Amino acid sequence: MRRAAEHAEPNIAISPVTDTYIQRFSVPFEYPVFFTDGVFDPTNSTLVEALSRLESTRRHRALVIVDSGVADALPALIARIEAYATAHDSRLTLAAAPLVVPGGERTKNSPEVVSQLHEAIASAHLDRQSFVIIVGGGAVHDTAGYAAATAHRGVRVIRIPTTVEGQNDSGVGVKNGLNAYGAKNYLGTFAPPFAVINDISFIDTLPNRDRLSGIAExxxxxxxxxxxxxxxxxxxxxALTRFERAAMQHMIRRSAELHLEHIAGSGDPFEFGSAKPLDFGHWAAHKLEILSDYDLRHGEAVAIGIAIDARYSAEHGLLDEACVARICVLLERLGFTLWHPSASTRNGDGRRIVMDGLDEFREHLGGDLTLTLIDAIGSSVDTSGIDTVRMERAIDWLEYRAKAS
Ligand SMILES: NC(=O)c1ccc[n+]([C@@H]2O[C@H](COP(=O)([O-])OP(=O)(O)OC[C@H]3O[C@@H](n4cnc5c(N)ncnc54)[C@H](O)[C@@H]3O)[C@@H](O)[C@H]2O)c1
Ligand SMILES: [Zn+2]
Structure with missing residues (x-):
């Protein structure tokens, strides 16, 4: 038998200039994203396949967290989850009864929910090779994902997103987050999931407002x-405004693919740089969600944020006006309203309060303020030297446009 040290690559460099060891290692991340229909049907093996992808013979312990909106819309769901575990008891055992937590943004605003989740993980005696299986919208994923990532410094997570937003964007990504100190996602970690299961059937019970909201991403x-x-x-x-199954399915899959390609291909999956390339339109969106006291859904705010950043892209000389018009028309044809009164609120010196979102975005990422803008439809460009006067002009334009129509 060889000792572990004999296997180790020589990865400690010594700086020639100062008396310093430079520690260096890299850890590859990998997670499957499954697409299925009816994940808790006992004949569907996707979940057990996901659980067993590293240890195929083990009986895996799991705590299932369920979004209250999903539990209300599907009253038989908890019993179906329990029946699924019974049907697959050689591979899966529930460490406790499924736990229902409040759905929607209120859960991300509530430290009590995180405590409750930590307690549930502790009292179910989950270890680092046990699973938290999260069934719910983006807000419940963000909250339960944070609790799982911080218990034992990281319990494995299987995500089963139940909203369009979750399936085409947040659920396939690597982040979690809680709102705190007046800011969206102030607390949070980067924690790649163990697996993601996108089950299209959950979209059937989603209210139309939430179905539309996710299409903004x-x-x-x-x-x-x-x-x-x-x-x-x-x-x-x-077809999308009628939420037709085939169109919705393609939209979710193509968006998820592009999102995944971006995370893997950007060279910066954990956002160490000063730009947040997938956050086009999000600096304003996050601020508007807060200013509207969450009257705006995330996706509804993103649609407004996209219109602002598209118009600014034109003001900055990157994008032609015809593209801005087309983007706004598409969003409106889909059913988005490209304005909200909270964007009109101003502080004492007359500046729109939404503009504070730019400072908060910069403070979140560090470095110089860099926004990802577009120079054509389908082509992004990281841009620094943001002109706040022009940005406010872009918002004036959107307000004028909304009032004129
Ligand atoms: N972590 C990330 O990378 C990331 C990325 C984008 C967005 N987000 C976050 O995701 C959140 C938005 O997520 P969302 O759009 O999924 O909304 P959401 O989680 O707020 O859910 C919307 C509503 O739908 C209910 N619901 C969920 N699934 C349902 C179903 N199948 N049937 C019936 N009701 C259902 C919920 O209970 C809630 O009331 C925001 O907090 C946003 O900041 C996170
Ligand atoms: Zn988003």
Whole structure:
């Protein structure tokens, strides 16, 4: 038998200049994203496959967290989860009864929910190889993901997102977050999931307002990365407004693919740089969510944020006006309202309060303020030297446009 040290690569460099060891290692991350229909049908093996992907013979312990909105919409769900575990008891055992937590943004605003989740993880005696399986919208994923990431410094998480937003954007990514100190996602970690399972059937019970809200992220990612996908959204707009299954399924899958490609291909999955390339339109969106006291859904705020950043892209000389018009028309055809009264509120010196979102965005990332803007549909460009006067002009333009229509 060889000792572990004999296997180790010589990875400690010694600086020639100072008396310093430079520690260096890299850790590869990998997680599958499954697409399925009816994840808790006992004949569906996706969940046990996900649980067993590293240890195929073990009986895995799991705590299932369920969003109250999902539990209310599907009253038989808890019993179905328990029946699923019974049907697969050689591979899965529930460490406690499924725990229902409040759905929606209120859960991200509530330290009590995080405490309750930590307590549940502790009293179920989960260890670092046990699982937290999260079934719910983006807000419950952000909250339960944070609790799981901070218990034992990280318990494995299987995400089962139940909203459009969760399936096409947040659920397939690597972040969690809680709102604190007046800021969205002030607390949070980067914690790649163990696996993600996108089950299209959950979208059937989602209220139309939330179904639409998630489509804003599809428009966003098309603008950043794929002109053909933008054209597809344009052509399928009517089917999407009717939430037709085939169109919704393609929209979720293509957005998730682009999101995943971005995380893997950007070279900065944990956002160490000064830009947040997937956050086009989000500096304003996050501020508007707070200013509207969460009257705006995340995606509704993102649609307004996209219109602001698209218009600013034109004001900055990057994008032509015809593209800005097309982007706004697509968002409106889909059903978004590109204005909210909270964007009109001003502080004592007359500046729109939403503009504070730019400072908060910079403070979150550090470095110089850098926004990801677009120079064509499907092409993004990280931009520093943001002109706040022009930005406020872009918002004036959107307000004028909304009032004129
Ligand atoms: N971590 C990330 O990378 C990331 C990225 C984007 C967005 N987010 C966050 O995600 C949140 C928005 O997520 P969301 O759009 O999924 O909304 P949400 O989680 O607020 O859910 C919206 C509503 O739908 C209910 N619900 C969820 N699934 C349902 C279903 N299948 N049937 C019936 N009701 C259901 C919820 O209970 C809630 O009332 C925001 O907090 C946003 O900041 C996080
Ligand atoms: Zn978003």
């Amino acid at each position: 599809a428009v966003k990612v098309s603008l950043l990365r794929d002109e053909n996908y933008f054209e597809w959204l344009w052509n399928q707009c009517d």
